Amino acid sequence: MNIDSQTDEFHHVQTAHCENGVTTALLRYHGLDFMTEPLAFGMGSGLFYIQIPFLTVNNGPAISFRTMPGAIFKRTCKSLGVEVTRKKFSNPASAEAFLDQKVKEGVPVGCQVGVFHLTYFPKEYRFHFNAHNLIVFGEENGRYQISDPVMEDVTSLSKEDLSRVRFAQGPLAPKGHIYFPEKIKPVTDDMIRKGIVSGIRRNVRDMLSIPGNFAGVNGIRHTSNHVRKWRDKLGLRKASLYLGQIVRMQEEIGTGGGGFRFLYGAFLEEAAAYLQDDRVANISEDFTKAGDMWRSSAIKMAGVYKGRLTEQKDFEEIADMMLDIRMVEKEAFQKLSSLKLGK
Amino acid sequence: MKKEDLPQDPGALDKFTREVCYVKNDDGKYETALSKGWDVKKQALDSAWEEVNERVEEARKAVANGEKSPVYYFMELRLMDLPVLSGYTGIFPFFIKRHFKPSVFKDLSERKLEKYARAFDITVSELKNFKG
Numbered sequence: 001m002n003i004d005s006q007t008d009e010f011h012h013v014q015t016a017h018c019e020n021g022v023t024t025a026l027l028r029y030h031g032l033d034f035m036t037e038p039l040a041f042g043m044g045s046g047l048f049y050i051q052i053p054f055l056t057v058n059n060g061p062a063i064s065f066r067t068m069p070g071a072i073f074k075r076t077c078k079s080l081g082v083e084v085t086r087k088k089f090s091n092p093a094s095a096e097a098f099l100d101q102k103v104k105e106g107v108p109v110g111c112q113v114g115v116f117h118l119t120y121f122p123k124e125y126r127f128h129f130n131a132h133n134l135i136v137f138g139e140e141n142g143r144y145q146i147s148d149p150v151m152e153d154v155t156s157l158s159k160e161d162l163s164r165v166r167f168a169q170g171p172l173a174p175k176g177h178i179y180f181p182e183k184i185k186p187v188t189d190d191m192i193r194k195g196i197v198s199g200i201r202r203n204v205r206d207m208l209s210i211p212g213n214f215a216g217v218n219g220i221r222h223t224s225n226h227v228r229k230w231r232d233k234l235g236l237r238k239a240s241l242y243l244g245q246i247v248r249m250q251e252e253i254g255t256g257g258g259g260f261r262f263l264y265g266a267f268l269e270e271a272a273a274y275l276q277d278d279r280v281a282n283i284s285e286d287f288t289k290a291g292d293m294w295r296s297s298a299i300k301m302a303g304v305y306k307g308r309l310t311e312q313k314d315f316e317e318i319a320d321m322m323l324d325i326r327m328v329e330k331e332a333f334q335k336l337s338s339l340k341l342g343k
Numbered sequence: 344m345k346k347e348d349l350p351q352d353p354g355a356l357d358k359f360t361r362e363v364c365y366v367k368n369d370d371g372k373y374e375t376a377l378s379k380g381w382d383v384k385k386q387a388l389d390s391a392w393e394e395v396n397e398r399v400e401e402a403r404k405a406v407a408n409g410e411k412s413p414v415y416y417f418m419e420l421r422l423m424d425l426p427v428l429s430g431y432t433g434i435f436p437f438f439i440k441r442h443f444k445p446s447v448f449k450d451l452s453e454r455k456l457e458k459y460a461r462a463f464d465i466t467v468s469e470l471k472n473f474k475g
Contacts, residue, residue, distance in 0.1 A: 127422055150362070170431075248387045263365050302383040
């Protein structure tokens with residue numbers, strides 16, 4: 001692969017999840033044409049589950065179906081030997097100066113932003129969520145050209161608007177966080193295979209043996225136990241809002257939990273081709289099943305917040321569904337673990 | 344999820360963008376498809392907004408009844424909580440809570456009022472003169 005043949009033009013990539021998209025588009029821009037969203041997600045060990053204790057988001061439980069923000073980009077680049085520059089800033093002026101410098105050099109860069117002041121988002125989606133990612137790839141008529149991976153097309157933001165979302169406040173405040181691949185060496189198929197294997201092994205470790213009971217597959221049981229108690233403890237109204245929050249965390253744009261399971265299935269399918277290993281492709285089916293089960297649980301939860309299901313037995317059923325999902329995901333990761341890939 | 348099962352229920356994202364989803368094609372392989380939305384999600388979002396609107400309305404009443412200061416109302420209106428508002432203003436949550444009291448609010452310095460107004464995207468006089 002000839003890295004000098006780096007494409008001059010930046011190509012927008014639409015993906016299911018913003019950080020995968022930024023990773024994919026930036027690496028492709030730097031000549032790694034094989035990069036796809038599932039590959040970035042899998043090499044970055046993106047699949048996860050956690051209910052963060054003692055923390056509430058938008059007055060509901062803080063649940064995430066993916067790994068920490070920033071981790072996917074960092075891990076995927078690292079396993080491909082790509083050197084990365086990342087910077088945070090204490091004041092907006094220096095953040096803007098640095099960005100302008102990069103724009104002048106013609107380097108597309110990833111930025112972490114908050115969505116509350118993101119003008120091109122529909123109002124309904126603009127909560128205080130600070131781990132969204134987009135790419136700035138140029139400037140035209142005094143406005144930054146923006147490639148937001150969840151959008152079908154590219155868009156633009158004024159200088160003030162971008163500065164504002166880069167310095168959004170609250171949990172996970174971006175502090176002007178900017179990142180981009182610095183140095184890219186040729187990538188061999190062997191490196192890709194190694195990256196895939198280490199991505200899978202790290203994901204197995206994160207899901208199966210992370211300490212504590214609120215993360216990994218055990219985190220699903222943790223939430224399930226909570227769901228059983230919510231109706232008595234919080235009252236029906238608040239309990240149903242909490243379930244609504246789970247569904248939004250699970251299926252909403254940029255955070256999709258059920259969607260992430262399909263994405264991981266797609267990754268394993270690609271991984272099987274790279275590794276020439278049908279066993280990996282078979283395990284892909286288990287993640288498809290888990291994704292489908294998350295979606296069925298969302299339909300059941302919707303029954304509650306629509307006010308159709310109101311009994312304790314409905315909450316019990318939802319909790320049981322989550323336990324079933326936990327078992328499916330646990331077995332799938334145990335199977336992945338027992339393949340002893342890379343040994 | 345099979346490709347033909349992908350929901351296409353128009354929601355808040357309609358006319359904005361469609362979402363990429365990973366679905367199984369007829370050969371049992373993964374591919375991407377675009378979805379307009381899903382009712383299950385739309386209702387979750389709607390119920391979240393109903394809750395927000397109720398909180399805002401309650402905050403408005405609390406200001407009208409003289410129980411809370413406008414800071415409290417605008418915090419709810421802008422979907423903020425204490426940590427977020429503290430981030431935007433640089434004022435510690437402990438003090439923000441005090442500023443929720445109308446008696447404390449009326450003696451706030453112009454500087455603090457400006458910080459709040461900027462965080463809420465309004466003018467100082469809008470903040471001061473909000474009566475609920």
